[in-house]
Amino acid sequence: SGEAYLLIAWVKYEFRGMQPTQLEFYLGVDPTGQTGNGNAATIDWGIDQVADKAKVHETFTHVWRTFTAAGPTASIWLRANHPTSNPSFKFYVDLVEVRQLDDAPPGPMIELTPWQLNHTISCGEQLTDDVFMIRNGGGAGTITYSLQPNCSWVSVVPDSGTSSGEQDPITVSYNTADLDPGLNTCTVTVTAPEASNSGTSLVINVTVETPAADFDEDCDVDQEDFGHFQSCLTGGGVTQTLEACLSADLDNDDDVDEADFAIFQSCFSGPGLPPGTCP
Known part of the structure; x- marks a missing residue:
């Protein structure tokens, strides 16, 4: 209920003689959903769908209308009408489709x-x-x-x-x-x-x-970290190549020496104590 829909159909009509100017075609919608009475007053027939089409003897065209649902169901009705007695025409309807245009207002979210x-x-x-x-x-x-x-x-x-x-x-x-x-x-x-x-x-x-000097990444710089640093010392100008010791090169100059130790010492906090200001 309250949702808007688009009703679409492809139609083809053929005539004999001079009757095409009097043909009418309607897309009807019955919001009650009833399907037993094509003359029910509850059917909204809308406008003549072919009133603006070319007045030729054979036409294939697209027709459409919109409607708003008033309840949980609706029925679709198609009507071709001609005022002439025993008119000579054929009318085909194909690919009738109903598309929802918008959702009902969203609920709380x-x-x-x-x-x-x-x-x-x-x-x-x-x-x-x-x-x-x-x-x-x-x-x-x-x-x-x-x-x-x-x-x-x-x-x-x-x-x-x-x-x-x-x-x-x-x-x-x-x-x-x-x-x-x-x-x-x-x-x-x-x-x-x-x-x-x-x-x-x-x-x-x-x-x-963690700071670079916290080699075991336990949020302190203590004796265990110093043990790792000590095992990686090379001295000035001697490149440290062991993968496990590259972290001990705290000044990033390829060796592990006194300059690196000075950085380590500034970070030393003791077990269980987060280091203060530390690179």
Whole structure:
């Protein structure tokens, strides 16, 4: 109900004598869906579909009309009419097609802006709060939503609410100081029983980068990292070629020497302690 449709047909008509100027053809639509009475008053016949066609004795043409559904069904009726008694003509109809022009107004839908948050931080770094927006981005009505993160390092305030189309701000708070190195992903699932996309999610990606001197990538620079560095020392001007030791060339001059050690020493933090300012 309420949806618009396009009714299309290909027609061909042939005449004998001088009768083509009086032919009429209609595409009828009955919104009740009845199929038993071609003279029913409920049929909307529209306009004469061939009134503007060339008045020749054989014509093949495309005819169409639009209509709006008033209920769950509609019936299609075709009528050729000629006022002359026993007219001499043939009328063919082929490829009758009904196409939906537009959908009914969309129902309520969860809309998140943005739908993804991406951050890159250093070991031990604490992210500041983010804000995203939620609203009913669909049709009329109200959504009653709730939000649930699937991780312990994200919280949202408020975690529930309603929207009839206005944007509601949601604050995202983080506890990222203890996140593991690499990519950490958390999803905040948004549910609203009225929404067609209930269960949609805000995706949060936080990548934790380790300093170059944290060779074992455990977010500290300690004795274990020094052991690796020590095993890779070559001295000034001696190229380090071992694949496993290329990471120890902290100043990128092809050797592992005192200059690299100075960088390593500036990063040294001890076990379980994130390094401070460090290349």
